[in-house]
Amino acid sequence: MSIKTTCPYCGVGCGVIAQPDAARGTVNISGDTTHPSNFGSLCSKGSALGQTLGSDGRLLYPEINGQRVSMDAALTHVAAGFNRIIAEHGPDSVALYVSGQLLTEDYYVANKLMKGFVGTANIDTNSRLCMSSAVAGHKRAFGEDIVPACYEDLELADLIVLVGSNTAWCHPVLFQRIAQAKQQRPEMKIVVVDPRRTMTCDIADLHVPVLSGSDVWLFNGLLAYLHEHGHVANDFIANHTEGVDEALRVARESAGDMKQVAAACGLETERLLEFYRMFADHERVITAFSMGVNQSSAGTDKVNSIINCHLLTGRIGQQGAGPFSITGQPNAMGGREVGGLANMLAAHMDLENTSHRDLVQDFWRSPRMAERGGLKAVELFDAIHDGKVKAVWIMATNPVVSLPDADKVKEALRRCELVVVSDCFAGTDTNALAHVLLPAAGWGEKDGTVTNSERRISRQRAFQQLSGDARPDWWLICEVARRMGFDRSFNYDNAHEIFVEHAALSAWNNDGERAFDIGGLAKISSTEYDDLAPIQWPVPERNHPGTPRLLESGRFYRNNRRARFVPTATRAPAHKVDSEFPWVLNTGRIRDQWHTMTRTGRAPQLGAHLPEPYIDMHAQDALLSAVSDGQLARVETQWGALVARVKTSGEMPRGTIFVPIHWNSAVASDARVGALVNPVVDPVSGEPEFKHTPARVTPFPVNWHGFVLTRTPIEKLDATWWTAIRGAQFMRYEIAGRGRSPGSAWAREAFQANHPDADWVEFSDPACGIFRGALLVEERLEGCVFISPRTDLPSRTWLSNLFAKKRIGNADRASLLNGGPTSAAEDPGPLVCSCFGVGRNTLCKAIAQDGLKTPQEVGRRLKAGTNCGSCLPEIKSLIAGLAK
Ligand SMILES: Nc1nc2c(c(=O)[nH]1)N[C@H]1C(S)=C(S)[C@@H](COP(=O)(O)OP(=O)(O)OC[C@H]3O[C@@H](n4cnc5c(=O)[nH]c(N)nc54)[C@H](O)[C@@H]3O)O[C@H]1N2
Ligand SMILES: Nc1nc2c(c(=O)[nH]1)N[C@H]1C(S)=C(S)[C@@H](COP(=O)(O)OP(=O)(O)OC[C@H]3O[C@@H](n4cnc5c(=O)[nH]c(N)nc54)[C@H](O)[C@@H]3O)O[C@H]1N2
Ligand code: SF4
Ligand SMILES: [Mo]
Numbered sequence: 001m002s003i004k005t006t007c008p009y010c011g012v013g014c015g016v017i018a019q020p021d022a023a024r025g026t027v028n029i030s031g032d033t034t035h036p037s038n039f040g041s042l043c044s045k046g047s048a049l050g051q052t053l054g055s056d057g058r059l060l061y062p063e064i065n066g067q068r069v070s071m072d073a074a075l076t077h078v079a080a081g082f083n084r085i086i087a088e089h090g091p092d093s094v095a096l097y098v099s100g101q102l103l104t105e106d107y108y109v110a111n112k113l114m115k116g117f118v119g120t121a122n123i124d125t126n127s128r129l130c131m132s133s134a135v136a137g138h139k140r141a142f143g144e145d146i147v148p149a150c151y152e153d154l155e156l157a158d159l160i161v162l163v164g165s166n167t168a169w170c171h172p173v174l175f176q177r178i179a180q181a182k183q184q185r186p187e188m189k190i191v192v193v194d195p196r197r198t199m200t201c202d203i204a205d206l207h208v209p210v211l212s213g214s215d216v217w218l219f220n221g222l223l224a225y226l227h228e229h230g231h232v233a234n235d236f237i238a239n240h241t242e243g244v245d246e247a248l249r250v251a252r253e254s255a256g257d258m259k260q261v262a263a264a265c266g267l268e269t270e271r272l273l274e275f276y277r278m279f280a281d282h283e284r285v286i287t288a289f290s291m292g293v294n295q296s297s298a299g300t301d302k303v304n305s306i307i308n309c310h311l312l313t314g315r316i317g318q319q320g321a322g323p324f325s326i327t328g329q330p331n332a333m334g335g336r337e338v339g340g341l342a343n344m345l346a347a348h349m350d351l352e353n354t355s356h357r358d359l360v361q362d363f364w365r366s367p368r369m370a371e372r373g374g375l376k377a378v379e380l381f382d383a384i385h386d387g388k389v390k391a392v393w394i395m396a397t398n399p400v401v402s403l404p405d406a407d408k409v410k411e412a413l414r415r416c417e418l419v420v421v422s423d424c425f426a427g428t429d430t431n432a433l434a435h436v437l438l439p440a441a442g443w444g445e446k447d448g449t450v451t452n453s454e455r456r457i458s459r460q461r462a463f464q465q466l467s468g469d470a471r472p473d474w475w476l477i478c479e480v481a482r483r484m485g486f487d488r489s490f491n492y493d494n495a496h497e498i499f500v501e502h503a504a505l506s507a508w509n510n511d512g513e514r515a516f517d518i519g520g521l522a523k524i525s526s527t528e529y530d531d532l533a534p535i536q537w538p539v540p541e542r543n544h545p546g547t548p549r550l551l552e553s554g555r556f557y558r559n560n561r562r563a564r565f566v567p568t569a570t571r572a573p574a575h576k577v578d579s580e581f582p583w584v585l586n587t588g589r590i591r592d593q594w595h596t597m598t599r600t601g602r603a604p605q606l607g608a609h610l611p612e613p614y615i616d617m618h619a620q621d622a623l624l625s626a627v628s629d630g631q632l633a634r635v636e637t638q639w640g641a642l643v644a645r646v647k648t649s650g651e652m653p654r655g656t657i658f659v660p661i662h663w664n665s666a667v668a669s670d671a672r673v674g675a676l677v678n679p680v681v682d683p684v685s686g687e688p689e690f691k692h693t694p695a696r697v698t699p700f701p702v703n704w705h706g707f708v709l710t711r712t713p714i715e716k717l718d719a720t721w722w723t724a725i726r727g728a729q730f731m732r733y734e735i736a737g738r739g740r741s742p743g744s745a746w747a748r749e750a751f752q753a754n755h756p757d758a759d760w761v762e763f764s765d766p767a768c769g770i771f772r773g774a775l776l777v778e779e780r781l782e783g784c785v786f787i788s789p790r791t792d793l794p795s796r797t798w799l800s801n802l803f804a805k806k807r808i809g810n811a812d813r814a815s816l817l818n819g820g821p822t823s824a825a826e827d828p829g830p831l832v833c834s835c836f837g838v839g840r841n842t843l844c845k846a847i848a849q850d851g852l853k854t855p856q857e858v859g860r861r862l863k864a865g866t867n868c869g870s871c872l873p874e875i876k877s878l879i880a881g882l883a884k
Contacts, residue, residue, distance in 0.1 A: 003463040004032055006450055007046045008101065008443040009594050011327035012173045013452025014038035014046055015534065018444065018463045027053055027444065027463065036534055037151060037452055043172035044592050044606060044834045044870040051603035053444050053464065059426040060468025063437040071469050075476070078393070078436055079483030081418045085391045086118065091368075095122035095380055095389045098340060099396035100130060100329030103448030103460060105498040106473035107331070108338040109490060110395065111346055113477060114374075115339070116366035117486045121351055121374030122389065124342040126397040128377035128686055131332045132341060133294035134325035136685040137303025140566045141311070143558030144348055144515050145336050148551040149286060149322040150454040150536065155181040156320030159282035161191045161275075163215065163306065164292015164691075168199040169591040171290075171326055171453075172870045179203050179872075189278055193218065194292055195586065196616075196658060197651045202873035208275050209653050211266035212584045212692050213573035216298055218272075219305035220251035220570060221261030225276040226312055233314025240554035240562055247308050247565035254570040264570070266653075279309070284320035290328065291588065295690040297574045299682040304566040311563055317551030326453050333451035337516055337537075338502060342374035347506040348516035363508050364489065376686035377403065378679050385412035393420040393480075395473055396440065398596040400429040401664040404688040405639050406674030422476055425598040429665050429672070439470040443599075446472055448495040451537070455547075457518070458534040474498060496529040507540070515557055520544040573692040574680040575638075577655070581694035583621060584656040585637060587673050588691070591870055592834055593662040601667060607725040608797070608831035609871075612734055613644040613663040613671035615697065618652045625697040630791045632700040632721060632736055635659060637693050640675030643700050643721055657697060668723040704741035704769055705791045708733040709799055710783030712754050718746060729803040730783070732796065747773040747785045755782060763817040774816045779807045786819060794819045797839045798827040832878070833864035833871045843875060847882050855879070 007014040015035020019028040029050040033040035062074035069077075082094050098110050114123040127135075138145045151174065154160060160178060167175040182188045182203055192204040193215070201207045210218055226232065227248055237244050255261045262269040279285060287310065293302045307316075307323045315321035327333050339346040349356035351373055361369045375383050381403060383389040392413075403409045413419050413433040421434035424442040431437055444464035451457050471479075474495060481490035492498050500522055507519025520539040524532065535546040556563040577584060592606040600606045615635055617625075627633040629648045634641055635657065644659065652658060663671035678693040702720060709730045719735035719742075726732070744762055752760060755777050762773035774784040781802050786793050798821050802812055815822050828839030843864060852858050855875045859866040865875050 001463070003461050004459070005461045005463065006330065006458040007042065007049065008330050008460070009045050010171055011329060011332055011453040012037060012171050013330060013450060013456060013458055014042055014173055015458065016042065016046060016049065020463055026050060035458070037454070037456060038173045041173045041176055041869070043868045045594055045600055047835055047868045048600070048603040048605040049443070051605060052599045053442070055467045057425055057427065057602060058442065058467050058470070059423055059431070059437060059439045060470060061439060062469060065435055071471070074436055074438060075479045076483055078420050078438075079480045082391055082480070083484055085418065089390060091118050091120035092122055093389055094118065094120065094391040095375065095384070097377065097380060097392055097394045097397065097399060098123060098125045098335075100125060100127045100332035100335050101396045102335065102473055103331060103446060103450060103495070104334035104338060104502065105448040105495040106395075106477065107335050107340050108346070108498055108502045109474050109477045109481070109492070111338050111340050112364060113481045113486070113490070115345065115351070115370045116361065116364040117368075117481065117489065119368035119370055121342050121370035121372065122380065123340065123374060124377045124380050125335055125340045126377070126399070126402060127329065127332050127335050127341060129295070129402060129688060129690070130291070130328045131294060131325070131336070132685040132687045133296070133299030133682055134303055135336060135341065136300040137307060138325070140300070141304055141307045141564055142551065142556050146515050146550050146557065147325055147333075147453065147455060148317050148549060149324040150548045151177060152548065153286055153320050153322060153324070154178050154288065156284060157188065157286040158284040158320065159189045159191070159278055159286075161193060161279065161285065161287045162200060163193040163287060163289040165288060165290040165326055166194070166198040166200050166588065167288070167326070168202060168873050169870070170328075170589050172868070174326070175200065176869050189282065191275055191278060195653055195656055199873040202876055206271070206275060206278065208267065208271065211264070212586060212656055213296060213298065214265040215293060215302045216305045216568050216570045217255050217261050217264040219302070219309055220255035220568060221258065221272070222276055222279060222309050223248060223251045223305070223312060224255065225258070226280055226309060229280055231280045231313050233312065236314035236554060237312070240556065241311050241565060242560070242562045243565040243567070244312065247567045250567035250569050251305075251308070283315065284318070285310075285315050286320065286322060286324050288324040288326050290326045292691060294687055296687075296692065297680050297682050297689040298571055299687045300684040301568040305568040308565050308568065311565055317549060317554065319549070330452070331450040333453065333455060334449065334457075337451060337506070342376050342380075347502070347508075348514050359509050360505070363505050366489070376681070378681050378686065378688060381409050381412045384416050387415065390416065391418035391420075392416060393422070394430060395422045398428050398430045398598065398664070400433065401596045401672055401674055402661070403674055404677035404690065405679035406672055406677070407640050408679070422473060423598070424470065427666050428596065428598055438476050439468060440476065441466055441470045441472045445470065448474070449499060449532070455536045456534050457532075457537060459532050461530070494526070496526045499529060500524065515550060574689055575678055575692075575694050577694045581637060581696050583617070583695050583697060585635065585676060585693040585695035586656050586658045586691050587661050587677065588658065590660045590662065593660070595662060596664050597662050597667055602726060604726050604728040605834045607727060607732070608800070609834050610660070611725045611732065611796070612723050613642070613660060613668055614647045615644050616647045616649050616652050616658040617697065618654045619648040621654060621657070622646055622648055627697055627699050632702060634698050634700045635676060635695050636698070637676040637678070637695045639678060639693070642673060642676060643670045657695065663723065667725065669719070669721050671723065701738075702736040703738055704787055704789055705736045705793060706742070706785065706787035707735060707793060707796065708750070708783065708785045709796070709803065710751065711803070712783070714750055718742065727800050727803070730800070741769045741771065741787050741789070743771045743787070744773065747771070751775045751783050751785070758782060761813060761817060772817055772819050776808055781805070781808050784816060795821070795827040795829065797829060797831060801826070801828070832874050835867035836863045838862050838864035840878065843878055844882060847879055853879065
């Protein structure tokens with residue numbers, strides 16, 4: 001059996017083929033060569049999906065206050081709790097907090113329940129933290145949340161400007177499509193606008209290392225430059241836009257002359273002008289942007305300052321030209337279609353527009369409609385904290401980790417009368433605060449649709465049986481709705497019935513008023529739905545082929561059909577650095593992990609690339625903070641603190657530090673970066689400023705460092721600081737501590753408990769604080785521990801290879817006790833290629849010895865980089881480094 005479905009991670013929306021192997025109990029995952037978003041490619045995360053599918057760690061049964069209950073009891077409890085609180089305190093006292101990882105069908109019923117039946121718009125989503133500035137920018141400029149471009153435009157463009165997007169790591173398959181297009185047409189230019197020199201810069205002709213938060217200066221300056229140098233689409237502006245003069249005036253006044261712009265952006269004037277000239281000289285320009293733009297207290301203005309440059313030059317809705325918001329989550333776009341944000345209605349209609357409200361109420365036959373916008377994510381959790389919202393149902397998101405000022409979020413949930421969480425996994429930080437836990441179906445069990453960054457609707461199809469009592473999210477929502485008394489309106493038997501209702505609403509009294517129209521899919525049969533091929537909306541008529549590009553005719557969706565130049569006055573990030581908090585804390589993603597690691601953290605293939613939380617900073621800033629590469633340090637802001645390992649990768653500019661977002665309490669003692677982030681939001685979109693919080697870095701002194709690799713996970717770790725990651729045959733714990741370093745007694749207790757008769761070998765030098773121990777069970781390595789006062793511990797990659805051996809011979813025993821392989825050749829070094837497990841030492845050796853000059857030659861020699869390609873930028877940088 002082989003099932004076509006869609007990857008559940010990023011917004012690229014790659015087609016996946018899943019082939020369950022019943023005999024082995026595994027699922028083989030490959031890229032779908034017929035899917036028009038990825039043509040068969042998958043990145044490291046997509047390739048490792050098969051490793052995330054077991055029932056181990058799943059939330060399988062409903063619980064109330066920690067006790068397992070029947071599904072019926074749990075659903076009835078939730079419905080009764082919501083109804084009681086609504087009766088006592090009104091509809092606005094309850095809320096849903098949902099996610100861009102729900103399927104469109106789940107999202108549709110969640111939104112319908114709240115806005116049309118409970119009668120409150122208190123349903124918001126983690127897309128508030130992600131896309132809401134892009135949505136707000138699109139609505140201000142175009143009148144509707146429209147992404148005009150498609151992936152093919154990236155290949156057709158002569159210039160791609162990537163703004164605040166680490167595409168190489170966060171949208172890897174799109175990055176590969178861009179890299180391939182550039183290889184075929186080397187004259188194609190790429191600019192990366194990012195304070196960090198990320199792996200994305202690998203294919204860039206120009207890196208523009210702007211100061212954090214200065215993008216509006218950059219694009220206001222560009223607008224003025226384009227105007228001054230005559231790159232103005234006069235006819236397009238006259239016929240299809242309004243407000244150009246005011247936008248130009250504000251841009252000029254607030255950004256100043258080119259020198260002032262360069263200074264505000266922290267750039268040399270020459271580099272600034274080089275970028276401006278490139279932009280001016282290419283008709284086919286795509287400006288693709290993501291979180292470096294959206295996640296800012298000026299996020300919506302950043303978006304509009306970009307759109308203004310495209311409107312001025314008329315480069316929009318054309319092949320290879322336009323602003324392009326790259327979405328993060330697999331169904332961020334679908335969530336927007338159903339109106340999942342607290343300030344939207346459904347099918348791209350507006351909550352505060354009476355005729356839209358009447359239209360939707362009529363269609364839903366709903367008893368009471370929400371009449372004004374609900375609370376946006378950060379406000380919502382503040383209202384929970386203040387006791388104004390008394391019941392919340394959190395679905396498919398982990399806000400205790402992912403919201404800003406996350407310790408306050410934790411406290412808010414502690415105070416809340418009724419917290420319901422539905423998740424597929426047990427043990428998340430948010431689950432820990434739930435009164436009711438509802439087990440949700442996981443990726444392989446779910447059935448429905450998602451929409452990717454290029455408006456392409458693709459099917460997710462189930463290829464596994466439901467685990468335990470887990471049920472699809474739409475089912476859980478409908479069952480609660482029915483128990484709340486809304487039986488007739490939530491009486492769906494399957495995802496298809498919901499989808500066709502959603503499609504019908506998009507076409508209801510539409511007449512071309514709203515771009516989002518998938519009326520052509522409103523009458524598809526259940527079989528046609530099952531077979532639905534990926535298609536880009538709008539799909540206004542039956543058998544319509546879909547719409548790759550929007551806004552081609554210059555007709556926009558505001559009342560007067562014109563696009564609006566939105567004046568964007570510059571303003572600095574909300575909080576400035578000062579002597580107490582001298583560094584800007586920037587947060588974001590790493591290549592092989594997905595958000596809070598509930599899924600990717602289970603795949604051994606993904607754990608080794610960057611196994612620990614870290615603080616990346618400029619070497620001189622590290623020196624000023626009295627910390628150094630490899631040592632632990634504490635990052636502290638006005639809101640919270642964490643401890644992680646310092647790294648001076650060379651990617652960071654002076655003045656800013658970078659901490660990844662993924663680590664949480666389930667996998668580290670103290671590394672939830674959300675707790676440190678300023679909760680200030682953009683005034684228009686409500687999106688938090690995740691990329692700019694003033695912070696300080698101080699040493700975190702410890703007396704000893706160590707790590708443990710063990711086949712049997714350890715329940716309790718006696719260490720001041722720890723982090724845990726899954727390896728192929730073992731759990732890996734990095735530990736460090738104060739006081740006396742652990743020795744023989746500690747290690748034996750931790751290890752030997754499960755294997756009292758096993759063979760224990762150890763080396764101990766108490767005077768030097770060095771301890772090494774290994775447990776062998778029937779000559780196989782069961783576990784090992786290494787402790788030292790310094791961080792110069794043995795290679796984990798070398799040791800992980802010993803775990804793969806059936807027998808540990810005498811030479812290996814000796815090397816275990818010596819703390820290192822007998823020959824350097826046995827140490828592959830830190831992992832670079834996760835698909836084929838190729839380490840840095842192996843790569844460097846082959847590159848040097850065999851004179852390999854291109855990643856292709858490396859691939860032929862070692863296979864590295866030949867599957868998903870996510871490590872190609874790193875391989876290229878190793879080749880470049882060795883060529884120096
Ligand atoms: N591997 C992986 N991929 C993912 C995800 C994941 O968790 N892991 N998550 C998905 C999701 S939901 C999202 S939203 C996307 C996010 O995808 P991206 O937006 O590409 O990812 P981030 O790492 O959040 O941030 C992007 C870049 O913005 C830069 N930046 C910071 N401040 C500024 C600034 O002021 N101006 C500019 N121009 N740039 C700035 C940062 O240095 C960073 O390199 O990734 C998606 N893909
Ligand atoms: N500091 C900082 N914080 C950030 C960001 C940042 O750049 N910096 N980025 C923000 C952005 S862009 C995003 S998108 C968020 C992401 O943040 P979150 O949404 O909190 O992160 P996830 O780990 O993806 O959480 C998804 C949860 O849903 C569960 N889940 C997965 N599939 C399903 C399903 O089908 N049904 C149900 N019910 N549950 C499911 C997972 O197990 C997991 O617990 O983080 C935001 N937070
Ligand atoms: S690029 Fe990777 S994570 Fe994103 S959809 Fe494709 S395979 Fe999934
Ligand atoms: Mo996101």
